[in-house]
Amino acid sequence: MMNNLIWLLRASKWARNPPSARMVKLVLLVLILAVVIVAMDWLGLWPDWARMERGRMPRIPNSP
Numbered sequence: 001m002m003n004n005l006i007w008l009l010r011a012s013k014w015a016r017n018p019p020s021a022r023m024v025k026l027v028l029l030v031l032i033l034a035v036v037i038v039a040m041d042w043l044g045l046w047p048d049w050a051r052m053e054r055g056r057m058p059r060i061p062n063s064p
Helices: 002-016 021-043
Strands: none
Touching: none
């Protein structure tokens, strides 16, 4: 119930102060870029050097 109220308050704030056209374009550009990267990876066109190894997190050595 409270979660719905928070979203309603956010929506009312956004309706009173909508984002600028520049911000909307920036968000759309980032979204399109992410979709292109995912599509390239799915099609096998993403280079191997840009992929992360799965299942292992790099270890950062402790500094003395």
